[in-house]
Amino acid sequence: MKKSTKITNQSIESAGLPKDPKHAIAEYIWNGFDAKATRIDLFIESNELGYISHIGIQDNGEGIPLETLSFSFGNFLDSIKKNRLKRSSYTRGKKGKGRFSFSLFATRAIWNTVFQEDGNFLSYRIQIDRESKEQYDIGGNSKAEHTNTGTQVILEGVFGLNAAFFETDEFKNFLAQEFGWFLFLNKVRNYAISINGKLLVYEHLIQETDLLSWTAYSPDGDVSYNFTINYIRWNQPIGDRYYYYFLDSEKKEIAKILSSFNNNAINFHHSVFVESTFFDHFERQDIILSTDDNLFSGKAKQVIYRNLLLELRDLLDRKQKKYVLEHAVSVKLTDLERKRLLPDYTDSETDVKRKDVLLALIKEIYIVDPRIFFGIKPELVRTYLGFIDLLLQSKKSNDILPIIDKALTLTDKERNRIKEILLTSTNDENPFPKEEK
Structure with missing residues (x-):
């Protein structure tokens, strides 16, 4: 039995469907978890040449209740999920785009679903064709032969993909990045994803x-x-x-x-x-x-x-x-030198010392707040660093700490570390006012 929706092919294509098969597959996996599944099994049926006959995504979730079908499949950019509490990892989809993602690389999607109603397990089938996404077909409405709810999505008429794609490190690593945090969140509840029978590792x-x-x-x-x-x-x-x-x-x-x-x-x-x-x-x-x-x-x-x-x-x-000190700061200092944002220095002993002091200051400032250089035009970064270097040359290092202190919220330890760095830039016994603690 065919049902019409409140959508058109054009509205679907203009709504920003995934452009990459990896993201499309992820949409169907998330749909399974949205349905309270704990396990998603992805399987690819192909011949020895890698030609794919169909792709399947099986979940053990609650299935798709028949009474919600006209709303969930009959509307687009709308979903019953959007009314659930926000900020929950168990509800990812909001606008119903996921069910149409197959059109990127398949001609047909079929949902075989089993749900429970009044103590009975019921099953039926939903089908959407790529060329007529404004309609969906319902069939096979009957009592289920088994007593496990869940949904199996079958994608047929696959084009532009080879079975080897699903065995690549690129694909597996993408799924690990997309779902690893979620699998960790639910590891004691044995949440899992498998690809052709092999568990996804993250x-x-x-x-x-x-x-x-x-x-x-x-x-x-x-x-x-x-x-x-x-x-x-x-x-x-x-x-x-x-x-x-x-x-x-x-x-x-x-x-x-x-x-x-x-x-x-x-x-x-x-x-x-x-x-x-x-x-x-x-x-x-x-x-x-x-x-x-x-x-x-x-x-x-x-x-x-x-x-x-x-x-x-x-x-x-x-x-x-800790992360900035051990990893990010060295990357930032290298980046500043590579982009020639530091002042020009000679090989003289004075210039080498001044450069060391400036780099030590940059390192300490970056540890305090890594966002200090974020979103600032390179020309301004060069100007700021040149200004600090100018103060170092004029032996006005006692003016540098108050400037930094006004720009950043420093702890006493951070303030003292910066003070110690600045002390190395001057021959004065202590350039800082005595009243400063």
Whole structure:
């Protein structure tokens, strides 16, 4: 039975469908996880020459209830998912684009789905053809022969792809980047993706981990909660922004909020997973994702939550500084020299010393705040560095620290380290005013 939708081929093509088969396949995998699947199996049927007869994506989710079909398949750039709570990793799709992604490399998509209704397991089939996406066909509505819900998407008439594509490191690494953080988030619940029967691995993307414990107390000391904090630094970008993920005692995500370190240009790819009984007594719809005082009812929990966010920010601040010191700062200094943004120096002893002082200053400033050079035109960077170098030449190093102190929020340790660097640029015993501590 054919059903018409409120869309046209032209509206679909102009809506920004994926341009890369990797992203299209990822859309179908996310749809499975959106349906509360714990396992997604990708399989490719091909001959010995690599010609693909069809591609399948099988999930063990809840299936597609027949009563929701007219809304989910009958509308475009709309979805029942958009009304669910935001900031949840379990709902990725919002506008229903994923189901049309097949048209990039296949002529037909068929959904064989099993769902449960009133204790019965029912099955039916949905079909969409590439040349007439404004219609979908429903058939085979009957009781299911088995008692497991789930959906199998079959993509037929595959063109422009060879079976070898799905065995490449490029494809597997893309899926690892896209889903690795999500599989880690749900590893104790055995979430998995397989490609032709082989489990997708993502552990090679983990560059650094740290497992910490933290205990928070209410203002009166009567209530306390223990938090297990799992920090991960990835060696590549991931398929999510950088979040704090909050998990209850069953290790299920209750909510997530953006970390404070999303706007940087130093490849500090990170995730923080926070587990505690603190999140056991809250339904996701009861959590308002903000740092507002009204986040939780009850003053004690408000205080604990605010202190938790401060602890997490302090953790990431320390981790970012460590990363910058060990990795990013050397890349930045090399980049400044390569782009000829440093002042011109000769091989004289004086110039070598002045350059060493300037590089040490840049290094310390960059560790304090890696965003200091982000978004600034090269000409301005060259001007700023030239100005500092001019002060060093005129032995006005005592003027440099106040300038930096006004531009950045320095700790006492950071201020003292900069002061020590500047002391090496002058022959004076101490160029700084005595009253400065």
